[in-house]
Amino acid sequence: MTVFVIRRLLQAALVVLIMSLLVFGGVFLVGDPVEMLVADDADQAEREMMIKSMGLDLPFYLQYLRFIGNALQGDMGNSFVFQESAMHLIAERMPATFELAFAALFIAVVLGIPLGIYAGLNANSWISKTIMTSSILGFSLPTFWVGIMMILFFAVIMGWLPSSGRGDTVNVFGIPISLLTLDGLSHMLLPAVNLALFKLSMVIRLARAGTREVVHQDYIKFARAKGLSDTRIIGVHLFKNIMIPVVTVLGLEFGGLVAFSVVTETVFAWPGMGKLLIDSINFLDRPVIVAYLMFVVVLFVCINLIVDVLYSVLDPRVRLQEMKS
Amino acid sequence: MSAVQENAANGGAGQSQSAVEVETPFRRFVADYMENKIAVFGLVSVFLVVLIALFGPLIAPTDPYDLASVTFMDNKLAPGEQMGSGVTALLGTDGLGRDMVSAMIYGLRISLGVGIGSGIIALLIGVTFGLCAAYFGGKVDTVIMRIVDIQLSFPAILVALVLLATLGKGVDKIIAALVVVQWAYYARTVRGSALVERRREYIEAATCLGLSKPRVIFRHMLPNCLPPLIVVATMQVAHAISLEATLSFLGLGLPVTEPSLGLLIANGFEYIMSGMYWISVYPGLALLFTIVTINLVGDRLRDVLNPRLQK
Numbered sequence: 001m002t003v004f005v006i007r008r009l010l011q012a013a014l015v016v017l018i019m020s021l022l023v024f025g026g027v028f029l030v031g032d033p034v035e036m037l038v039a040d041d042a043d044q045a046e047r048e049m050m051i052k053s054m055g056l057d058l059p060f061y062l063q064y065l066r067f068i069g070n071a072l073q074g075d076m077g078n079s080f081v082f083q084e085s086a087m088h089l090i091a092e093r094m095p096a097t098f099e100l101a102f103a104a105l106f107i108a109v110v111l112g113i114p115l116g117i118y119a120g121l122n123a124n125s126w127i128s129k130t131i132m133t134s135s136i137l138g139f140s141l142p143t144f145w146v147g148i149m150m151i152l153f154f155a156v157i158m159g160w161l162p163s164s165g166r167g168d169t170v171n172v173f174g175i176p177i178s179l180l181t182l183d184g185l186s187h188m189l190l191p192a193v194n195l196a197l198f199k200l201s202m203v204i205r206l207a208r209a210g211t212r213e214v215v216h217q218d219y220i221k222f223a224r225a226k227g228l229s230d231t232r233i234i235g236v237h238l239f240k241n242i243m244i245p246v247v248t249v250l251g252l253e254f255g256g257l258v259a260f261s262v263v264t265e266t267v268f269a270w271p272g273m274g275k276l277l278i279d280s281i282n283f284l285d286r287p288v289i290v291a292y293l294m295f296v297v298v299l300f301v302c303i304n305l306i307v308d309v310l311y312s313v314l315d316p317r318v319r320l321q322e323m324k325s
Numbered sequence: 326m327s328a329v330q331e332n333a334a335n336g337g338a339g340q341s342q343s344a345v346e347v348e349t350p351f352r353r354f355v356a357d358y359m360e361n362k363i364a365v366f367g368l369v370s371v372f373l374v375v376l377i378a379l380f381g382p383l384i385a386p387t388d389p390y391d392l393a394s395v396t397f398m399d400n401k402l403a404p405g406e407q408m409g410s411g412v413t414a415l416l417g418t419d420g421l422g423r424d425m426v427s428a429m430i431y432g433l434r435i436s437l438g439v440g441i442g443s444g445i446i447a448l449l450i451g452v453t454f455g456l457c458a459a460y461f462g463g464k465v466d467t468v469i470m471r472i473v474d475i476q477l478s479f480p481a482i483l484v485a486l487v488l489l490a491t492l493g494k495g496v497d498k499i500i501a502a503l504v505v506v507q508w509a510y511y512a513r514t515v516r517g518s519a520l521v522e523r524r525r526e527y528i529e530a531a532t533c534l535g536l537s538k539p540r541v542i543f544r545h546m547l548p549n550c551l552p553p554l555i556v557v558a559t560m561q562v563a564h565a566i567s568l569e570a571t572l573s574f575l576g577l578g579l580p581v582t583e584p585s586l587g588l589l590i591a592n593g594f595e596y597i598m599s600g601m602y603w604i605s606v607y608p609g610l611a612l613l614f615t616i617v618t619i620n621l622v623g624d625r626l627r628d629v630l631n632p633r634l635q636k
Contacts, residue, residue, distance in 0.1 A: 015475055018475075026487065026488075026491040027490070027491055136620065136624070137617070139620070140563065140567070140613075140616045140617050140620045141613060141616075142567045142570050142571055142587075142612065142613075142616070143571065144570075144571055144574045144575075145570075145590060145612065145613065148590065148594055148597060148605055148609065149606070149609070151597065152597055152602055152605075156598060156602075163598070252478075255480070256480045259479075259480040259482055260482060262482065262486065262575065263482070263571055263575065266574075266575055267594075277486070278575055278577075281486075281489075281490045282576060289490055293487055296483060297479075300478060300479060304478055
């Protein structure tokens with residue numbers, strides 16, 4: 001187990017390193033940040049001073065090492081636009097995004113698993129067919145367009161829910177949370193559902209596929225033969241065994257939710273990290289772009305790591321296979 | 326090695342039977358596919374969409390790029406109103422006075438072109454790498470598949486965002502970004518089936534005949550890996566179109582001068598609060614129709630081509 005975890009940790013560190021090289025190389029070498037920072041009428045001397053002060057005269061590997069050194073201390077540079085630490089800007093926006101992603105995950109799981117199990121157990125009923133057809137729609141509909149349609153229907157035509165922004169928040173341990181106020185909830189409902197749709201379809205499909213496979217296993221037959229109630233068979237024996245793929249997805253897709261919230265946040269003007277990224281790209285605010293990307297890379301690698309370890313705890317076969325190779 | 330000899334080795338005798346009603350695999354495949362009415366509808370719709378895109382300039386009532394005929398006077402007309410030029414704008418006009426029907430047809434051309442174009446390039450790259458990984462195994466396999474694994478652990482939209490944030494705007498750039506996003510799916514799919522095929526006797530036979538490696542890989546292994554590849558390719562084109570629309574909506578993909586369906590939706594978004602729904606809704610429906618019908622076809626292909634589900 002320890003060897004497995006150590007090996008995974010090393011692998012994760014390597015991925016972060018490679019990604020940092022790619023992101024740094026991509027953002028810093030393509031295009032010229034000086035062009036944007038220096039005024040149009042700056043002369044050559046001013047230009048060179050700027051280049052020197054930013055360390056852009058150094059060879060690539062030195063620039064990169066400097067970037068890594070600063071990044072390890074949590075310093076990703078200052079935003080060109082806000083004149084503020086890029087990490088700070090991201091940290092400020094993070095609660096809004098995470099709150100939205102958690103809400104979406106919650107919706108996807110709480111609705112998705114029961115619907116999926118139902119569709120798996122009663123494969124031929126018309127309700128199951130409706131559920132499965134809707135899940136195909138959930139996969140194919142572009143998130144942003146569904147979001148626009150939700151705004152059109154619920155906000156513009158019906159006027160039931162607000163169309164944008166975050167609403168009132170309550171501070172819990174210094175972190176603003178909008179789940180706890182009625183206004184915040186009403187602002188959150190549309191974006192959370194919008195963000196959840198894709199994952200919901202996925203959870204439904206996974207739960208259904210898992211159920212259909214598990215139902216025919218011997219231990220389910222045995223449980224039935226023992227005379228256990230349906231509730232217990234489904235709630236314990238079946239549920240436990242379909243959870244392995246679902247846990248993977250929950251873990252892996254949380255990162256996906258954070259990434260996809262870029263779209264939802266733009267549609268609903270939700271003040272999170274994703275919106276910050278899009279704004280930064282439009283303003284060519286490189287430090288913020290790099291900081292956001294590195295943050296998401298680290299987040300992803302951590303999630304993958306946790307899921308891998310959890311997975312090996314839930315299913316020892318994974319661990320053993322890894323040991324052999 | 327001549328083609329004739331090779332043909333004989335593959336059992337070329339079967340090909341000389343040109344009987345009228347022989348059940349060839351292809352005919353069986355077509356018959357299987359046609360059993361599902363919804364899938365047939367999907368296929369017909371996809372053909373229709375492609376035709377509209379191909380002959381767009383001939384069908385479109387006006388040319389939305391022709392600055393001489395587009396006037397700002399016509400802006401934001403509701404569906405059914407008449408434009409200054411006398412043409413009725415069936416689905417209204419957008420904020421710049423372009424007829425929505427025409428703008429959508431031209432947008433569809435770009436959306437489909439980007440989706441299919443990037444799909445083909447990604448297919449070529451992905452298949453080559455995937456086949457090589459499976460055929461050569463060992464270090465080549467490990468390196469290629471590690472890269473694939475790492476890339477697939479990040480969501481497509483994020484990879485595309487990174488690339489477009491650095492590359493900038495343009496049709497070529499968005500195609501490049503979509504290729505990078507997609508190739509790994511093809512590589513993984515083709516490697517999966519190629520690993521199975523690699524151990525079959527006919528590969529051994531082809532190798533023993535002294536055929537060159539590229540020939541064995543592309544002429545013998547590849548055709549047998551096609552079924553799952555066709556399914557993935559269909560789904561990926563739909564996915565690419567959707568992703569392009571999303572990126573354009575975020576303002577990252579295409580320049581404003583070449584509006585795809587996604588960009589049209591984005592342009593309409595600002596008017597939606599004032600109730601001018603048609604600028605956003607109709608391009609969205611066109612996008613939806615395209616994506617859903619392609620997915621219908623892909624879904625059916627998956628069922629028909631899956632040997633496990635065959636009777």
